[in-house]
Structures are given as C-alpha cells and as structure tokens.
Amino acid sequence: MVGIQSQDDPRRDIHNDVEGIFRNFFRDNSLVINTETSAKDIEGWDSLAHITLIVAIEKKFGIKFKLAELQELRNVGDILACVKTKTGK
Numbered sequence: 001m002v003g004i005q006s007q008d009d010p011r012r013d014i015h016n017d018v019e020g021i022f023r024n025f026f027r028d029n030s031l032v033i034n035t036e037t038s039a040k041d042i043e044g045w046d047s048l049a050h051i052t053l054i055v056a057i058e059k060k061f062g063i064k065f066k067l068a069e070l071q072e073l074r075n076v077g078d079i080l081a082c083v084k085t086k087t088g089k
Helices: 010-026 047-061 067-072 076-087
Strands: none
Touching: 010 047, 010 076, 047 076
C-alpha cells in the first residue's frame, strides 16, 4: 500500500474499508486496490459502478460527496484522500 506505513494508521482503516466495498461490489475477495487503481484497472468499473461505489462509501463513512468533488475523483487515491478529509482521520 503506497504511503501507509503503520498498522495503527487510520488511513489503513479507510483503505481496508474501501477495499472491502470494492471486493463486495465486484464479487472478488482477492481484489487488491492501491492509490493508483482506476476504472481502467478493474473490469466492470464503469460510470454506473462508480456511482454505486461512491454511494456505498458515503454510507460506510457517513459522509456526502459534492458534485465538484466527484468530478475530481480519478483513482482510488483521490477517493481515499477525500474520505480522509471528510472524516478527519
């Protein structure tokens, strides 16, 4: 995992939770995501899947993304950074 060193790092928890959402959605328990993972890396990650993933992430963390934020999300790293900012972790 890029940039996360400690097992106690709250960003690891965010990453693990988001990875779990991806695994559940794509029905692939072996799926591994990193900050550079994008739609081009995962078969089936299209615009509809993206919306569904975002809604699941919002529910999991009790947050809401603004439209402008959604337009800036290019990869998993962008998603993780936005979740981190919104949750204060």
